[in-house]
Amino acid sequence: MSGVRVLVGTRKGAFVLTSDGKRERWEVNGPLFGGWEMYHLKGSPVDPNRLYASQSSGWFGQMIQRSNDGGKTWEPVGNKFVYDGVPGTHQWYDGTPHPWEFKRVWHLEPSLNDPDMVYAGVEDAALFRTTDGGQNWEEMPGLRRHGSGPHWAPGAGGMCLHTILIDPSNPKRMFIAISAAGAFRTDDGGTTWQPINKGLRSQHIPDPDAEVGHCVHRLAMHRSRPGTLFMQKHWDVMRSDNGGDQWTEVSGNLPTDFGFVIDVHAHEPETIYVVPIKSDSEHYPPDGKLRVFRSRTGGNDWEALTKGLPQKDCYVNVLRDAMSVDSLDKCGIYFGTSGGQVYASADAGDSWNAIVRDLPPVVSVEVQTLS
Amino acid sequence: MVRVVLPAHLRTLARVSGDEVQVQLNGCPTLGAVLDAIEASYPVLRGAIRDHVTEKRRPFVRFFACEQDLSHELPNTPLPDAVVSGAEPFLVVGATAGG
Numbered sequence: 001m002s003g004v005r006v007l008v009g010t011r012k013g014a015f016v017l018t019s020d021g022k023r024e025r026w027e028v029n030g031p032l033f034g035g036w037e038m039y040h041l042k043g044s045p046v047d048p049n050r051l052y053a054s055q056s057s058g059w060f061g062q063m064i065q066r067s068n069d070g071g072k073t074w075e076p077v078g079n080k081f082v083y084d085g086v087p088g089t090h091q092w093y094d095g096t097p098h099p100w101e102f103k104r105v106w107h108l109e110p111s112l113n114d115p116d117m118v119y120a121g122v123e124d125a126a127l128f129r130t131t132d133g134g135q136n137w138e139e140m141p142g143l144r145r146h147g148s149g150p151h152w153a154p155g156a157g158g159m160c161l162h163t164i165l166i167d168p169s170n171p172k173r174m175f176i177a178i179s180a181a182g183a184f185r186t187d188d189g190g191t192t193w194q195p196i197n198k199g200l201r202s203q204h205i206p207d208p209d210a211e212v213g214h215c216v217h218r219l220a221m222h223r224s225r226p227g228t229l230f231m232q233k234h235w236d237v238m239r240s241d242n243g244g245d246q247w248t249e250v251s252g253n254l255p256t257d258f259g260f261v262i263d264v265h266a267h268e269p270e271t272i273y274v275v276p277i278k279s280d281s282e283h284y285p286p287d288g289k290l291r292v293f294r295s296r297t298g299g300n301d302w303e304a305l306t307k308g309l310p311q312k313d314c315y316v317n318v319l320r321d322a323m324s325v326d327s328l329d330k331c332g333i334y335f336g337t338s339g340g341q342v343y344a345s346a347d348a349g350d351s352w353n354a355i356v357r358d359l360p361p362v363v364s365v366e367v368q369t370l371s
Numbered sequence: 372m373v374r375v376v377l378p379a380h381l382r383t384l385a386r387v388s389g390d391e392v393q394v395q396l397n398g399c400p401t402l403g404a405v406l407d408a409i410e411a412s413y414p415v416l417r418g419a420i421r422d423h424v425t426e427k428r429r430p431f432v433r434f435f436a437c438e439q440d441l442s443h444e445l446p447n448t449p450l451p452d453a454v455v456s457g458a459e460p461f462l463v464v465g466a467t468a469g470g
Contacts, residue, residue: 036380058468059429060465061429063415063419076384079417082423
């Protein structure tokens with residue numbers, strides 16, 4: 001019997017939502033780590049019972065928790081994130097140099113083939129890796145030492161490395177994204193990196209076509225087509241069909257092309273999902289209507305998905321790590337809101353139900369499809 | 372043995388019950404020695420009270436004992452006699468801040 005496990009990170013703890021393959025009845029477990037900010041939880045693709053969680057607090061700093069039994073029990077592992085060598089400086093909001101300072105782990109990306117290897121995207125932006133199940137973390141310094149590093153600047157939410165995509169066809173290739181530096185790619189397993197931001201345009205920065213300085217909110221990839229990437233940028237929905245070498249805008253008929261999340265249907269690599277947000281100064285859906293937009297053509301042509309979602313007086317946000325998909329048939333789509341709802345669709349977005357409505361503000365949603 | 376009161380979140384992390392723990396100090400009974408002893412007894416708290424590398428107190432963590440604020444004292448500051456004797460606890464406090 002198949003099943004689904006949804007790992008939800010919130011501002012005040014983590015929740016594990018489980019259902020069988022029908023995805024009609026849900027069990028809600030939590031809060032785990034109550035009172036802590038849970039930026040992200042994710043399971044190993046090769047061992048679904050091996051979970052990792054980023055637990056942080058403005059008081060007590062960063063913890064990493066690991067579960068070996070699918071989230072029933074947890075143990076704290078290593079929390080020492082120290083930049084390699086002399087950290088140097090990046091650009092501060094006022095344009096002055098500012099020392100790199102570790103703040104928190106935004107995203108944990110387990111290896112595709114080793115449950116003890118995990119990548120961590122952190123604020124201030126850097127990429128760390130563990131090869132011993134989280135006990136020890138080492139920076140992969142080639143990214144931060146890319147020549148553009150001193151020019152990276154934080155977005156409003158901090159200078160975070162929030163997206164890590166591993167190419168399933170080429171273990172040497174990974175993609176990451178940083179707000180507000182942009183997207184980067186390695187083709188040598190993380191030793192060296194290159195910015196992949198050609199075609200992005202960001203108004204209100206000194207050079208709208210600059211190599212770095214773009215506020216990329218999220219990248220997504222279908223594992224069968226790792227050369228095709230989708231991006232929700234601060235403004236603009238973009239796609240690349242050459243591993244990020246060149247991007248083209250596919251915002252098309254979206255009511256607004258600002259937003260945070262973007263994801264790809266598990267079985268249809270040209271079917272993508274976004275949640276348009278009115279603007280960067282308002283951070284809620286247009287017209288008080290919470291709508292997921294789906295494109296079956298890889299962008300440009302979008303349809304609003306509204307059945308089961310509030311269509312009036314709704315002013316929540318959906319943050320960048322708060323959408324995920326399962327791999328059942330039909331594909332399930334999930335997202336969480338700043339209002340504490342976790343919505344699920346068991347029919348690829350045609351209709352929606354709230355699994356749970358009153359959690360703390362949701363920061364991240366990850367889905368595991370269990371056999 | 373020195374009595375130490377930890378805030379609730381750190382007690383949860385350290386998996387201790389009750390309000391107080393007791394730690395054995397090595398060497399002179401100083402502020403730094405009691406923090407070293409806490410971390411030695413509960414390694415999970417490394418990085419949660421003070422920075423891993425600089426050993427600076429985390430900004431929203433404060434230290435008190437015998438109605439004195441020791442938060443800004445140097446690591447080699449002697450602990451009050453009443454803390455050393457066990458008559459009074461050393462308090463690690465999460466600052467009242469945030470939401």
